[in-house]
Amino acid sequence: MTDARYAQYESLLRLLIMLEGRSDGIGIADIEQVAGIQRRAAERMRDVLLRALPQLEEVREGASKRWRLEAPVLNRSLAPTLEDLAALNRAVAVLRASGDAGTADCLSTLSDRLRAALERRARPSFEIDLEALLEADGVVHRPGPREALDAEVVGRLREAILCGCWVELDLQTADSGRMSWRNRVGPIAFLLGEGRQYLVGFSDYRQQVQLFRLARLRGVRVLSEAYERPEGFDLSRWLARSFGTWRDEPHQIEWRFASHVAAEVRQFRFHPDQRLTDEADGSVTVRFTACGLDEMCWHLFRWGDTVRVVAPKALRERYEDMLAAAGAALDDS
Incomplete structure (x- = not known):
């Protein structure tokens, strides 16, 4: 009321x-x-x-x-502002950089429609200001490696997610490179961002939610049968168990960062459930529960000698193995 x-x-x-x-x-x-x-x-x-x-x-x-x-x-009172269009174009750039070209194209079309709603005499200066704002933002020229995704594959998956239909996936296995045909999957969401890109989907064969790497998909067929998520499934809670995208048994994680990077560490969100503790010597300890030891190691590389793995032992041993392998590769060259 x-x-x-x-x-x-x-x-x-x-x-x-x-x-x-x-x-x-x-x-x-x-x-x-x-x-x-x-x-x-x-x-x-x-x-x-x-x-x-x-x-x-x-x-x-x-x-x-x-x-x-x-x-x-x-x-006229609801006409888009410079900040509105800048935010929209920023989203387009981020989505395109992450591999979600379909959504980026839709938002780009929306941006064009909003610009068309502007008064004609205001458009030239508006465009100049918008270009300057986007360039200063740095999103358009964001560097870094990313996977090249098949736009048709992503488009069909998006269609299936929106209409709630099962799909059949043809995918290339990671270990042997062989093809696995007609995998029946209920698509749930995309995991797009830096590095590898994934589809979160329910495997009809395994009867569980799992990740499918988008770059390994070679074909997608949208079926006419309706798909419903498993009862009680919560995507945010499911993702919170992982560090990155890798999924296995969760571990109690504990990292100790040196005092001279403590301020930077406090600005990082390593995990949704993280707990930060300021130590007496100025260092910072980060604790959380998650799986994905390999991805943790890849992230720890960026911190160099400023971080120490306190727990678990399995992560410390895996990190040592990766460091040794990287050193051996340098010696071989």
Whole structure:
């Protein structure tokens, strides 16, 4: 139920929308119906509209009167701002860089439509300001490696997610490179970003939710059968078990960062459930529960000698093995 304090404002806004959308305008009867008030109160509300919109034109229809707008006012007040379009174009750049070309194309089309809604005389300076803002933002030229994804494959998967249908996937296995045909999967969501890109889907064969690497998909067929997520499945909770995208048994993780990088560490979100502890010597300890030891090691490389793996032993041993392998590769070269 609408709060009585705001009912009049809501009625005025609805009347303004009606004025925008009706070529014949509105009359006292319309005001009575929209606001749920008697004639005297409707006339007072009409007077409020006339004071706020002096450009309202009075039109006679026999013995009654109507009021209409010759030029729109609401659309102009809702015109996109420079910040609106900059945010939209930033999203386009980020999505395209992460491999989600389909969504990027949709948002790019929306951006074009919003620009078309701008007054013609304002467009040139608007475009210059927008280009400068995007260049300063750095998103358009963001460097870094990324996987090349098949736009048709991603597009069909997006279609299946939106319509809630099963798909059949033809995918290349990681170990042997052999093809695995007609894998029946219920698609749930994309995991797009830096590094490898994945589809989160329910495997009909394994009867569990798992990850499918998008770059290894060679074919997608959208089936006509409806798919429903497993009852009680929560994507955010499912993802929170992992560090990155790798999934295995979770571990109690503990990292100790040196004091001279403590300030930088406090600005990082390593995991949704992380706990930070300031140590007496100025160092910072990060604790969380997750799986994905290999991906943790890949991340730890960036911190060099400023981090020490306190626990678990399995992560420390895996990190030592990776460091040794990297050193051996340098020796061989």
